[in-house]
Amino acid sequence: MDVFKPLVSVPMPAQARSQQALERFLAAGEGLLAANRFEEAGVAEIAREARSSVGTFYRLLEDKERLLLLLLQRFLMNVEKIVDERFDPEAWADKSLEEVSRGLVGFFVQLYKDRRGVLRALILQGSRDPKVRDRIHVTNDFVSQKTAAVLRLHRDEINHPKPDKAARFISHMVLGALNQHTITGNFGTTSQRELTDELGRVFLSYLSLK
Template identity: 50%
Template sequence: MSQPDLTLVQVPEPSQIRSRQALERLLAAGEELLANNQFEEASVADIASQADSSVGTFYRLLGDKETLSLLLLQRFMQRLVEATASLRDAGAGCQNLAEGVRLLTDTYIDVYTGRRGVLRAVILRASRSTAFRDRVHQLNTHISETACDCLAPYMDQVLHDNPRQAVASGVQMVLGALNQHTVTGTLGGLPANALRNEIARLLLGYLRGPR
């Protein structure tokens, strides 16, 4: 299965170690500002200062704030693709549908954890840009198809007239719930330490529910 093209911006990787470290600090600073809902009002000088860098280094490595913003979104989406790819091999080690479901839900919870600001930015940009929204749809389709492949050995345990459709739909419901939990910090009052069990139960209950 081919991976979706999630390229939003091209930023050459610095050849020098010091420059690569500076770029990582700038990305970390940008992500922290997104998490605190301060990215929009932050100046390039603010971001550079928070990253223990200089304005000159910022412009040399990134060019402008828009490039930094797009690069942060791109990295988050690439993390989702990488996590999804890891499911192919890991899924073979599961013994049944319940274990496969837990693998899926834990994988995406790990990616979403601590990404509140970036996820909020993804949702906001998708609401404003048709082109970006299309990229998100491609990513969601890729995730659903891979989830179906991961759970393929256990489809006979899925109580639905169309097991693949049920898995694809169920995974998107899980991602929607994680969007809610990550952005708002809550999911119907669910404590953070109960999230993993309840999300896994949500998907497993749907797949094992009445036809």
């Protein structure tokens, strides 16, 4: 399902060579984001990383901000697709509430770990650009709704007077904690496994509170 409206549109080049160049620019930008070097990199460096030219960059993308928005847009669309597939309630039907809680948190933590560079850029760009910030809200709402759909399987075990609201709220809480982790780089000396375990406990405990 198409939840996200485009942040930016770039016409697909007609020639195969230009299409390949565009993909290389996107891959180069992704690599720079992963290395936390995108902001300091100039167009010449991006073109060099993409094995292309500055002229081709400007012809296909116009400016560096458009490349960034394309990368963020592609990430959001990928998140939409993965969450839509992985959060199918039928796939979780044989799991206990504890297993569901830890499984959902584990998915979130792994996603943030694998794409920390893009997520860091998304969070920072969202703090500056209202359009990006609005898309982040849409993404978070989508994820929280899908989380609630999975947890609805255990509605009778959730002690909150409004189970769906609780499911959406705890999803936002976990995402907020991971946003903080993405920006600062750590939670003190907490490892990824400990982070998953502790957030899983928070997730389950909140749903179990009377």
